Amino acid sequence: MLVFKLDQEKDHMDYAYDMDIIVRPEAEVPGLNREFGYYMGIGIPLFSIGGGYLRSSIYQILVNFHARRGYYIAETPIISSSSLFELSGHLGFYKQNMYLFQVENRGYAIKPMNCPFHLMIFLNELGKYRGRLPLPFKIFELGRVHRLEPSGSVYGLLRARSFTQDDAHIITPGENAVDVVKEVFDEMLTLYSKVFGLEVSSGSVRLRLSFSERDKIGEEFMGDNKEWERAEGFLERAANEIKEKYGIAYTKAVGEAAFYGPKIDVLMKIGEKEWQLGTIQFDFNLARKFKIYDLIREVFGGIDVYIIHRALLGSIERFLGVYLESFRGRLPFTIAPLQFAVLAIKAGDESDKKVEEVAKHLHEELINLGFRSAYRETSRTSISGDVRLIESRVKPPVIIYVGKREIEKGKFTASIYKGGRRVQKLYDLKDVEALPEELEKEILEVSGAMPRIPGDLSYLI
Numbered sequence: 266m267l268v269f270k271l272d273q274e275k276d277h278m279d280y281a282y283d284m285d286i287i288v289r290p291e292a293e294v295p296g297l298n299r300e301f302g303y304y305m306g307i308g309i310p311l312f313s314i315g316g317g318y319l320r321s322s323i324y325q326i327l328v329n330f331h332a333r334r335g336y337y338i339a340e341t342p343i344i345s346s347s348s349l350f351e352l353s354g355h356l357g358f359y360k361q362n363m364y365l366f367q368v369e370n371r372g373y374a375i376k377p378m379n380c381p382f383h384l385m386i387f388l389n390e391l392g393k394y395r396g397r398l399p400l401p402f403k404i405f406e407l408g409r410v411h412r413l414e415p416s417g418s419v420y421g422l423l424r425a426r427s428f429t430q431d432d433a434h435i436i437t438p439g440e441n442a443v444d445v446v447k448e449v450f451d452e453m454l455t456l457y458s459k460v461f462g463l464e465v466s467s468g469s470v471r472l473r474l475s476f477s478e479r480d481k482i483g484e485e486f487m488g489d490n491k492e493w494e495r496a497e498g499f500l501e502r503a504a505n506e507i508k509e510k511y512g513i514a515y516t517k518a519v520g521e522a523a524f525y526g527p528k529i530d531v532l533m534k535i536g537e538k539e540w541q542l543g544t545i546q547f548d549f550n551l552a553r554k555f556k557i558y559d560l561i562r563e564v565f566g567g568i569d570v571y572i573i574h575r576a577l578l579g580s581i582e583r584f585l586g587v588y589l590e591s592f593r594g595r596l597p598f599t600i601a602p603l604q605f606a607v608l609a610i611k612a613g614d615e616s617d618k619k620v621e622e623v624a625k626h627l628h629e630e631l632i633n634l635g636f637r638s639a640y641r642e643t644s645r646t647s648i649s650g651d652v653r654l655i656e657s658r659v660k661p662p663v664i665i666y667v668g669k670r671e672i673e674k675g676k677f678t679a680s681i682y683k684g685g686r687r688v689q690k691l692y693d694l695k696d697v698e699a700l701p702e703e704l705e706k707e708i709l710e711v712s713g714a715m716p717r718i719p720g721d722l723s724y725l726i
């Protein structure tokens with residue numbers, strides 16, 4: 266059954282489904298008389314063809330973005346021996362949220378977090394290269410994790426059981442900690458504004474500092490007084506400097522810290538709602554469990570170090586859900602599943618053959634240049650209906666029109682979606698590459714790479 270929804274009634278899953286990003290769990294699998302969700306399980310999103318392009322593009326941007334800012338890049342397994350999570354303590358305090366299983370009489374865990382793997386890598390490097398290993402040590406991964414959230418709280422992409430964190434861990438000496446926190450914050454703002462085009466200002470962003478309650482340190486909050494005092498001091502100093510530099514305000518929530526350390530959460534207004542996105546957290550628990558304090562003391566002789574977890578977007582899936590819902594399915598050009606729709610507008614006369622030829626050639630050239638394009642033939646009478654359908658479903662950032670008028674001038678018309686509306690511009694046929702280069706410019710500046718992943722997606726329109 267086809268259900269037609271107005272844009273105002275759609276939620277993020279409607280957009281994700283229309284744009285071929287996600288397989289809708291409630292949709293029936295053709296021929297099987299069962300829904301996709303039955304086969305996938307609760308809270309496990311299956312990304313479709315468009316979703317694959319989108320994810321791969323985000324990955325390329327984020328990996329390059331981080332590598333250029335001094336992070337090492339990791340790619341760690343989904344499954345490990347449960348011993349790793351026994352060591353980290355997760356089997357003690359996080360067991361009810363973990364997928365655990367037995368094979369050949371040994372316990373295994375599906376990772377709910379990436380930290381233990383990153384610390385294992387850090388220990389390996391420190392053991393091998395000793396004092397040559399530079400600190401702060403920063404390691405980044407787009408880490409796919411699985412958490413057994415209560416089935417009643419699972420909701421589309423906003424709260425899934427399988428998701429991907431833009432996760433990094435930083436091991437830093439105390440003397441660099443304030444700078445590290447400020448750098449992470451700068452990275453966040455750059456990513457939000459340059460890659461995702463979000464408005465970043467004192468009116469749209471605020472910070473929340475979650476601190477301990479001093480007289481509960483040692484009980485509810487693990488670690489010692491000095492550790493908490495210093496770490497909270499770093500966060501507050503960084504927050505004050507951020508306030509001075511950007512005018513971004515912060516609030517303090519005393520007693521709201523995690524048991525393992527204080528943190529800064531970044532709250533951002535997107536559309537009409539405020540969302541929690543980035544986070545910067547200290548961890549005194551893992552530092553002890555993985556013997557990091559002892560080892561650093563042994564190798565470097567007495568410097569104090571801190572382990573920091575940080576994520577800029579939080580989870581790719583959740584961020585995508587927020588974005589789709591807030592901007593009604595309008596995605597930035599570089600990550601949009603379908604980037605170009607090329608329409609050949611036939612007039613019903615002798616010019617049709619040439620129009621078809623030129624439009625098809627443009628479509629093929631765009632694919633050769635590394636873009637995702639769809640080609641469709643239409644006529645002057647049916648074009649507005651075709652465009653309406655394309656706009657209500659796949660929403661390509663650029664629609665290209667080639668008609669009689671255009672080929673007479675050796676040009677094509679590009680209708681580019683930007684800032685909430687479409688702007689039309691004429692381009693020379695020989696300048697096909699100039700158009701996408703304009704649209705990619707900002708991402709190229711911050712990540713140094715343009716994720717050009719080509720595809721012929723004509724079947725989508």
Ligand code: ZN
Binds near residue numbers: 378434575
């Ligand atoms: Zn972590």
